[in-house]
Each structure stands twice: as C-alpha cells, then as structure tokens.
Amino acid sequence: MSDWETFMDEVTWFVQPGESVVVGEARRWTRGSIDGLPELSALFGSAALTPVSVDGTDYELLAWGSPNDRRGWFCHTPFDAEGDFVPRVHKSFWRVCGGIIERFGEPDTWWNNQNQVLTLDAARVRIADVFAAYTWLWEDAGLEVPIDPDEYYAVAVEANGNLTVAHRSNGRLVLFAPDHAFTHVTPLAGSPPYSLLTMDKVPDLATWIEVCAAAWRDQ
Numbered sequence: 001m002s003d004w005e006t007f008m009d010e011v012t013w014f015v016q017p018g019e020s021v022v023v024g025e026a027r028r029w030t031r032g033s034i035d036g037l038p039e040l041s042a043l044f045g046s047a048a049l050t051p052v053s054v055d056g057t058d059y060e061l062l063a064w065g066s067p068n069d070r071r072g073w074f075c076h077t078p079f080d081a082e083g084d085f086v087p088r089v090h091k092s093f094w095r096v097c098g099g100i101i102e103r104f105g106e107p108d109t110w111w112n113n114q115n116q117v118l119t120l121d122a123a124r125v126r127i128a129d130v131f132a133a134y135t136w137l138w139e140d141a142g143l144e145v146p147i148d149p150d151e152y153y154a155v156a157v158e159a160n161g162n163l164t165v166a167h168r169s170n171g172r173l174v175l176f177a178p179d180h181a182f183t184h185v186t187p188l189a190g191s192p193p194y195s196l197l198t199m200d201k202v203p204d205l206a207t208w209i210e211v212c213a214a215a216w217r218d219q
Helices: 003-010 038-045 088-094 127-132 135-139 205-218
Strands: 021-023 048-054 057-064 071-076 100-104 114-117 152-158 163-167 173-176 185-187 196-199
Touching (some): 003 071, 173 205
Antiparallel strands (some): 057 071, 114 152
C-alpha cells in the first residue's frame, strides 16, 4: 500500500463523505535540517513526503519505516511566521513543517492523543480564557495561578482539552492538565495536583520536540 492508503486505513475518520482528495507522488525530504534539533532533523531527513490536497486545502504526509511497518504524520504545509509570539526554534520548525494534526503507527510519546501538535491553530488558543475557567483549582487550595498566561502559548492541544504550553521567549514548557493520566510529571510550584505540571526531564520546547522525535526514529 502507499503511505496515503496506510494512513487512511488507520485514520479512517479524516476524510469526510463528499470531500475531494488529490494525492501526489511521494518524494524524499529536501528541506534540510533545523538548527538545535538534531533528532528531529534526522527524522525529517529520512522521511518520505507525499503532498495531499483535501477539498482544496494542501497538506503533507510524512512517513517512515519498512513497507510492512509504516508510521507517519499528517501535517499542515510549511510557512514563515512573523513577529515574536513564538520562540526561534518553533519558527524554524514552521519553515519546514506546519505542524501535526494526525499520526499513524505512533510510538508512546508526549504527543499521544494530541489533536494539534506545533500548529498555528494550537498557538492561537486563548490560554488566559482557559485558565480563567479553572481558577477555582487554585482558589480552593488557597493559591494563585503562578504563571502569566499571556507569556505562554499552546504547542499541543489534547483531545480532552489538556494543553501543553511554552513560554514565548525562553521555551519553558508547562502542562495544563486538569484531566490526565500522565506519569513522569510533577505539579508546578504553587499549583495543586491536576492543574499546572512540569514534565520530568523535559524542561523546554526544544527538549520536548527532541524526545518525541527520538521515539519516532527508534520505533
């Protein structure tokens, strides 16, 4: 099967009835590497890229592995981001990949169950509004939200609404997860359990990307 057929065999819900689909020829990755992200760069460098258009919207399917054991990402197309609303490393990512909206054959990583990973749609989530709806978590514990939500933006949005957020300047990573079954997490100082968490050994955006990319490479 082609990578597109493998993707559709697993992600059966993606194309809705009546939507038109145009699938291009698979080709090798030619966009080079990303400074500061060697694991991701190596993963990209080994990818097969298939251009796909669904109802006039362009996407890219990236895939790896043997013919009988394929795995991959369904992504938005790359773009250049203006302004300083995300760290440099995320801008560099967007220049070669617009972010991940579906995966198939995936290993166990921090990206499991995420509807949006490193996408512009995730970055546009109004974190302040999300936190405002959950201030009772801190108030009931006699605490105040220990971070300024305007200094952060979402890098991943989980199916149940949990958010992975990064600091706009230094990339510091925090998980907002009032509903979770994560392991290897620790409540952020000044936060009750099931609110703001840090990921053990994953302090920032670049590390998070590299840890997940390494898992995809090693699968």
